[in-house]
Amino acid sequence: MDADTGTGAQVSTGTPTEGIAADNGKIPELVIISGMSGAGRSTAAKCLEDLGWFVVDNLPPALIPTMVDLGARSQGNVARIAVVVDVRGRRFFDNLRESLADLAAKQVTRRIVFLEASDNALVRRFESVRRPHPLQGDGRIVDGIEAERDLLRELRGDADLVIDTSSLNVHELRAKMDAQFAGDEEPELRATVMSFGYKYGLPVDADLVVDCRFLPNPHWVPELRPFTGTSAEVSDYVFNQPGAKEFLDRYSELLQLIATGYRREGKRYVTIAVGCTGGKHRSVAMSERLGRRLAAEGVETVVVHRDMGRE
Numbered sequence: 001m002d003a004d005t006g007t008g009a010q011v012s013t014g015t016p017t018e019g020i021a022a023d024n025g026k027i028p029e030l031v032i033i034s035g036m037s038g039a040g041r042s043t044a045a046k047c048l049e050d051l052g053w054f055v056v057d058n059l060p061p062a063l064i065p066t067m068v069d070l071g072a073r074s075q076g077n078v079a080r081i082a083v084v085v086d087v088r089g090r091r092f093f094d095n096l097r098e099s100l101a102d103l104a105a106k107q108v109t110r111r112i113v114f115l116e117a118s119d120n121a122l123v124r125r126f127e128s129v130r131r132p133h134p135l136q137g138d139g140r141i142v143d144g145i146e147a148e149r150d151l152l153r154e155l156r157g158d159a160d161l162v163i164d165t166s167s168l169n170v171h172e173l174r175a176k177m178d179a180q181f182a183g184d185e186e187p188e189l190r191a192t193v194m195s196f197g198y199k200y201g202l203p204v205d206a207d208l209v210v211d212c213r214f215l216p217n218p219h220w221v222p223e224l225r226p227f228t229g230t231s232a233e234v235s236d237y238v239f240n241q242p243g244a245k246e247f248l249d250r251y252s253e254l255l256q257l258i259a260t261g262y263r264r265e266g267k268r269y270v271t272i273a274v275g276c277t278g279g280k281h282r283s284v285a286m287s288e289r290l291g292r293r294l295a296a297e298g299v300e301t302v303v304v305h306r307d308m309g310r311e
């Protein structure tokens with residue numbers, strides 16, 4: 001994934017009338033794309049453009065309400081707007097909070113997508129394009145990254161969707177964006193259930209983390225070791241262990257309560273990380289079952305196995 005290092009404000013119209021149905025004067029949907037420089041903001045914006053969104057790159061935050069007003073007067077031609085906000089417009093960045101309050105007062109449906117990546121991944125990307133980080137000044141790339149994290153910390157906490165692109169290529173990021181934004185109708189809640197291995201680190205984009213290491217590890221059963229949690233042999237072994245089915249039932253009930261609160265607060269996306277030691281057996285089997293349970297309850301669900309192929 002390339003580093004985002006452009007400097008000028010650009011407007012891309014894409015094909016805004018395709019797949020859009022809006023009455024005259026209807027306030028358009030709004031997605032604000034932000035995050036770390038080099039984490040893939042441009043790729044995310046291009047994906048929405050290809051889906052028919054009207055995309056504005058590097059718009060000063062103070063102008064976001066004006067852009068929404070213009071969209072509302074477009075005779076239904078601009079019903080979905082995506083705005084890229086980043087530190088290239090840092091002298092305007094303090095206006096973002098005021099703009100978000102203005103949008104809330106106008107009852108604008110807005111979502112914030114935050115692109116994240118590890119320091120190591122960001123350094124590699126900037127070094128590969130031989131461009132400085134926009135905030136590094138006379139310092140090092142890592143100095144710019146640290147300054148940007150401090151600047152964006154509050155916005156990251158307010159984000160509806162956080163995507164960690166550290167191990168994603170361009171195609172994988174586009175697939176994640178398509179999974180969240182493709183389709184004519186927006187579901188009430190979308191969930192990503194992600195299995196992972198604790199020995200590889202916690203997923204930084206997880207909203208909820210659950211630990212399956214209390215269950216016996218199929219890794220120590222020679223005939224099961226070569227398989228993964230997607231196989232019937234391993235899944236049956238995991239769910240025949242004491243507490244496994246009860247855990248799935250009770251955690252599903254807890255998620256119903258959490259999902260109700262998320263809907264009430266307007267949060268449309270949740271990433272549930274399910275961990276075991278290596279991310280190959282227990283967490284994979286539990287994620288598969290949990291994903292099916294959520295889907296049966298009307299939650300649009302994507303199951304991802306982050307570390308399954310690493311052993």
